[in-house]
Amino acid sequence: MPHVAKVAPLDDDLIAFHEQTLDFVANEVVPHGDQWEVDGFVPRDVLQRMGALGMFGLRVPEALGGLGLGPLASLTFAEALGSSTYAGFDVTVLVHTDMALPHLLNSGSDDQIARYLPDVLAGERILSIGVTEPDAGSDVAGIRTRAEKDGDGWRINGSKMFITNAVHGDMTIIAARTNPDDRYGISMFLVEKGTEGFSVAKALDKTGWRSSDTAELHLDDVWVDDAQLLGTVHRGFYETMRNFQNERLVLVGMGIGAAQRALDITVEYTSERQAFGGRLFDLGAIRQRLAMLQAQVDAARASMYHCAWLAENGTEPVREVSGLKAWACEMINEVMYDCVQFHGGMGYMRETAVERMSRDARILPIGGGATEVLLEEVAKRMGNP
Numbered sequence: 001m002p003h004v005a006k007v008a009p010l011d012d013d014l015i016a017f018h019e020q021t022l023d024f025v026a027n028e029v030v031p032h033g034d035q036w037e038v039d040g041f042v043p044r045d046v047l048q049r050m051g052a053l054g055m056f057g058l059r060v061p062e063a064l065g066g067l068g069l070g071p072l073a074s075l076t077f078a079e080a081l082g083s084s085t086y087a088g089f090d091v092t093v094l095v096h097t098d099m100a101l102p103h104l105l106n107s108g109s110d111d112q113i114a115r116y117l118p119d120v121l122a123g124e125r126i127l128s129i130g131v132t133e134p135d136a137g138s139d140v141a142g143i144r145t146r147a148e149k150d151g152d153g154w155r156i157n158g159s160k161m162f163i164t165n166a167v168h169g170d171m172t173i174i175a176a177r178t179n180p181d182d183r184y185g186i187s188m189f190l191v192e193k194g195t196e197g198f199s200v201a202k203a204l205d206k207t208g209w210r211s212s213d214t215a216e217l218h219l220d221d222v223w224v225d226d227a228q229l230l231g232t233v234h235r236g237f238y239e240t241m242r243n244f245q246n247e248r249l250v251l252v253g254m255g256i257g258a259a260q261r262a263l264d265i266t267v268e269y270t271s272e273r274q275a276f277g278g279r280l281f282d283l284g285a286i287r288q289r290l291a292m293l294q295a296q297v298d299a300a301r302a303s304m305y306h307c308a309w310l311a312e313n314g315t316e317p318v319r320e321v322s323g324l325k326a327w328a329c330e331m332i333n334e335v336m337y338d339c340v341q342f343h344g345g346m347g348y349m350r351e352t353a354v355e356r357m358s359r360d361a362r363i364l365p366i367g368g369g370a371t372e373v374l375l376e377e378v379a380k381r382m383g384n385p
């Protein structure tokens with residue numbers, strides 16, 4: 001029985017979808033993950049198969065060819081992906097489906113959706129979202145990339161940093177300043193790979209998420225026509241903020257899927273490993289610690305589905321999501337640390353899944369809103385005078 005089977009707001013259809021995703025992960029991801037870690041990216045044919053199975057259209061209205069589901073579905077998906085033990089694969093998919101695609105769905109014109117969505121759903125066009133810059137990450141309003149009106153379009157200059165899916169993907173949603181007099185005067189643009197002046201300056205070498213590709217991008221006098229402006233001019237900052245809640249929830253979702261898998265692997269390992277005349281798992285220090293971590297993973301899982309349920313029912317749970325992302329991503333790292341610890345020397349070997357998972361988890365408290373930034377969001381909403 002999957003762990004989500006006990007989660008209150010999930011119906012049979014969502015649990016079945018979760019199980020279908022677990023099967024896909026077990027059959028199509030796990031056997032190849034080590035090779036993708038070496039290659040530094042997930043092969044396109046795998047993403048196309050996911051597209052063919054409808055996995056990229058969970059949140060897309062049925063009228064547009066998707067399944068018309070909500071945040072609960074995104075989390076069952078993210079948690080199942082997280083069980084892969086290859087978070088680089090997980091994030092490749094979730095940036096496409098839950099971090100970049102929502103911008104197109106929420107802000108795209110009918111023409112933009114008609115032009116791009118079918119290929120996005122089929123995995124033929126992989127998306128990335130380019131907000132972070134070398135000099136602005138947490139402070140989104142501090143970006144320096146500029147877009148200036150030029151004829152029937154916009155001329156964009158600047159650079160973007162740490163952009164997932166930007167080496168092997170096909171189109172980046174770029175945030176650029178369009179109103180220099182307003183700190184929040186930012187707009188979003190659809191910039192296709194191959195547009196003149198738009199280039200990968202560097203494919204970045206990372207601690208973890210090694211099967212995900214990450215790029216530094218340069219925009220050197222890139223010209224795009226008016227049809228590539230996504231959403232309302234100067235409103236991109238607010239449109240980006242709107243999508244942050246979903247982005248943070250799926251990061252927690254994949255992290256909880258991974259933490260659960262790491263605990264399962266470690267319970268199995270310590271149950272087989274003999275020391276001092278018995279099983280490691282029977283040592284009080286180990287079983288009690290693993291039990292405490294399981295309790296925390298269960299609590300985080302319940303909280304994330306509760307947040308998704310609130311979002312699905314029309315509440316914007318900013319305090320709850322911010323606090324959950326801050327706490328759970330730190331806690332997931334504690335899980336990984338202890339799972340490595342209880343594997344002993346094997347936990348430090350590259351051949352062990354928990355070794356990779358501990359490296360992968362380190363980015364969770366930094367990316368998509370650093371812990372300190374999110375705790376400020378909670379503090380602002382604590383009702384203090």
Ligand SMILES: Cc1cc2nc3c(=O)[nH]c(=O)nc-3n(C[C@H](O)[C@H](O)[C@H](O)COP(=O)(O)OP(=O)(O)OC[C@H]3O[C@@H](n4cnc5c(N)ncnc54)[C@H](O)[C@@H]3O)c2cc1C
Nearest residue numbers: 129130131132136137138162163164366367368369370372
């Ligand atoms: C592997 C990877 C993939 C990524 N993918 C993408 C992507 O696809 N698209 C994209 O746009 N970005 C992406 N990012 C960027 C990521 O979201 C940023 O790294 C993150 O927002 C932090 O920004 P920064 O690195 O500039 O750190 P800074 O903003 O320079 O912050 C550094 C540290 O200072 C502390 N800090 C910052 N602000 C505050 C504050 N207000 N109060 C207290 N402490 C604070 C935090 O500890 C923070 O970690 C990715 C990053 C990585 C590493």
